[in-house]
Amino acid sequence: MTKQQANWSPYDNNGGTCVAVAGTDYCVIAADTRMSSGYNILTRDYSKIIQLADKSVLASSGFQADVRALQKVLAAKHLQYQHQHNKQMSCPAMAQLLSNTLYYKRFFPYYAFNVLGGLDHEGKGCVFTYDAVGSYERVGYSSQGSGSTLITPFLDNQLKSPSPLLLPARDAVTPLSESEAIDLVKTCFASATERDIYTGDKLEILVLNASGLRREYMELRKD
Amino acid sequence: MFRNQYDTDVTTWSPAGRLFQVEYAMEAVKQGSAAIGLRSKSHVVLACVNKTSSELSSHQKKIFKVDDHIGVAIAGLTADGRVLSRYMRNECINYFYTYESQLPVGRLVVQLADKAQVCTQRSWKRPYGVGLLVGGLDESGAHLYYNCPSGNYFEYQAFAIGSRSQAAKTYLERKFESFMDSSRENLIKDALFALRETLQGEKLTSSVCTIAVVGIGEAFHILDQETVQELINEFEIAGEEAPVAEPAAPDQAGVAEPAAPDQAGGAEPAAAADADDDNQAAPGDQGAAPMDM
Numbered sequence: 001m002t003k004q005q006a007n008w009s010p011y012d013n014n015g016g017t018c019v020a021v022a023g024t025d026y027c028v029i030a031a032d033t034r035m036s037s038g039y040n041i042l043t044r045d046y047s048k049i050i051q052l053a054d055k056s057v058l059a060s061s062g063f064q065a066d067v068r069a070l071q072k073v074l075a076a077k078h079l080q081y082q083h084q085h086n087k088q089m090s091c092p093a094m095a096q097l098l099s100n101t102l103y104y105k106r107f108f109p110y111y112a113f114n115v116l117g118g119l120d121h122e123g124k125g126c127v128f129t130y131d132a133v134g135s136y137e138r139v140g141y142s143s144q145g146s147g148s149t150l151i152t153p154f155l156d157n158q159l160k161s162p163s164p165l166l167l168p169a170r171d172a173v174t175p176l177s178e179s180e181a182i183d184l185v186k187t188c189f190a191s192a193t194e195r196d197i198y199t200g201d202k203l204e205i206l207v208l209n210a211s212g213l214r215r216e217y218m219e220l221r222k223d
Numbered sequence: 224m225f226r227n228q229y230d231t232d233v234t235t236w237s238p239a240g241r242l243f244q245v246e247y248a249m250e251a252v253k254q255g256s257a258a259i260g261l262r263s264k265s266h267v268v269l270a271c272v273n274k275t276s277s278e279l280s281s282h283q284k285k286i287f288k289v290d291d292h293i294g295v296a297i298a299g300l301t302a303d304g305r306v307l308s309r310y311m312r313n314e315c316i317n318y319f320y321t322y323e324s325q326l327p328v329g330r331l332v333v334q335l336a337d338k339a340q341v342c343t344q345r346s347w348k349r350p351y352g353v354g355l356l357v358g359g360l361d362e363s364g365a366h367l368y369y370n371c372p373s374g375n376y377f378e379y380q381a382f383a384i385g386s387r388s389q390a391a392k393t394y395l396e397r398k399f400e401s402f403m404d405s406s407r408e409n410l411i412k413d414a415l416f417a418l419r420e421t422l423q424g425e426k427l428t429s430s431v432c433t434i435a436v437v438g439i440g441e442a443f444h445i446l447d448q449e450t451v452q453e454l455i456n457e458f459e460i461a462g463e464e465a466p467v468a469e470p471a472a473p474d475q476a477g478v479a480e481p482a483a484p485d486q487a488g489g490a491e492p493a494a495a496a497d498a499d500d501d502n503q504a505a506p507g508d509q510g511a512a513p514m515d516m
Contacts, residue, residue: 072320073320076316076317080312080313083309
């Protein structure tokens with residue numbers, strides 16, 4: 001007698017791609033706005049990005065219902081933090097909180113692939129990349145989601161430290177200027193859109209720097 | 224109130240049908256330093272006296288932000304007030320998580336009142352020894368509530384609690400009819416005047432008081448010391464008479480322009496100038512030597 005199998009899954013993958021790049025005094029966080037299920041498009045205009053605090057922006061691809069629940073939990077936790085400490089959470093603090101929140105559901109995970117971007121205590125850009133259960137690392141750039149396999153090698157080529165043999169291989173913040181970084185990100189998505197069916201429609205870009213938060217949009221291929 | 228054989232337990236009734244422990248808890252509120260609340264159609268102002276127990280210590284926090292649209296001023300056992308504020312904050316956060324909309328003030332005060340009532344009906348508990356003036360905004364407008372240790376709550380146009388609050392209440396009773404249509408500035412001004420009443424002649428400066436405002440388009444926040452001092456100076460409140468009838472506004476040296484139209488155009492009842500001396504410890508005593516803090 002074969003083992004009983006579930007005839008439904010609590011998860012769905014709504015596709016999409018997220019990217020973040022850290023600069024010396026800025027951080028760029030971007031994600032496409034397409035939401036899919038299987039071979040269908042549910043909407044062309046869904047934001048995967050949320051600003052959790054003054055200097056922390058979260059972009060998440062995966063199962064958007066879990067993403068939304070995760071965003072709400074983090075927002076509530078942040079409010080409590082503000083009441084207790086009379087200040088906003090820093091990006092590194094938010095990074096740890098996100099990791100703990102994800103691991104809390106280690107045995108029924110949030111199906112969310114997260115990239116957290118922001119400014120650290122010194123005002124430098126920082127990017128944290130996660131897996132679904134909270135393992136995280138600070139990096140200079142990252143990509144998650146359906147197009148990540150197409151984007152990450154390209155970012156490695158453009159941004160990675162050229163000689164990892166000489167120094168410990170740590171991704172430093174890129175020396176690129178803010179506008180160069182934005183162009184790079186736009187290029188990433190234009191390429192990913194060509195070959196990944198789940199990425200496209202529109203690109204939402206958030207730029208965090210000393211003067212605050214700025215939002216930009218770019219059209220992507222809709223096929 | 225005399226000590227008697229029915230006041231040991233909160234769950235013991237007196238033959239006259241009173242719960243003495245609850246009444247004693249309300250006494251604790253009267254011992255705390257004054258807190259005042261006023262509201263108009265669009266704003267709520269909370270003000271309180273913030274005196275330190277010694278020059279060496281810092282001020283006790285008496286006004287708490289509960290959410291963007293609700294704040295609370297307390298009088299009595301500050302520790303109890305802190306704990307209740309934490310409860311209120313969590314309730315607002317949880318409500319927003321579930322409904323993605325702000326918790327209406329009226330709902331929050333009922334929850335708070337029910338929580339207080341529990342402590343009046345358990346032998347292993349004691350009533351909260353703090354009175355809360357809850358000011359907030361919701362879809363139905365601006366509201367001010369007073370929550371008692373007894374578990375009762377009432378809505379007010381204006382109210383004062385704590386020590387020497389009667390002086391403030393008398394001032395508010397005279398003026399409250401004008402509050403509904405008051406401007407934000409006049410509301411704050413009236414709060415400062417009411418606060419001054421409780422100081423019984425002591426000089427009103429921003430180091431003795433805390434003011435907080437919430438209104439339509441304005442999240443709840445505590446005004447910083449500089450702003451408060453500027454307002455006190457602008458309204459010449461420190462040692463002056465209340466602005467019941469002041470045609471002679473120009474003789475106040477250095478008054479900023481906005482103050483004059485405020486006093487002329489404010490919704491003041493045209494009472495006689497001597498109507499307000501029942502509450503003045505030192506009428507017209509500008510620059511009187513301030514008491515040591």
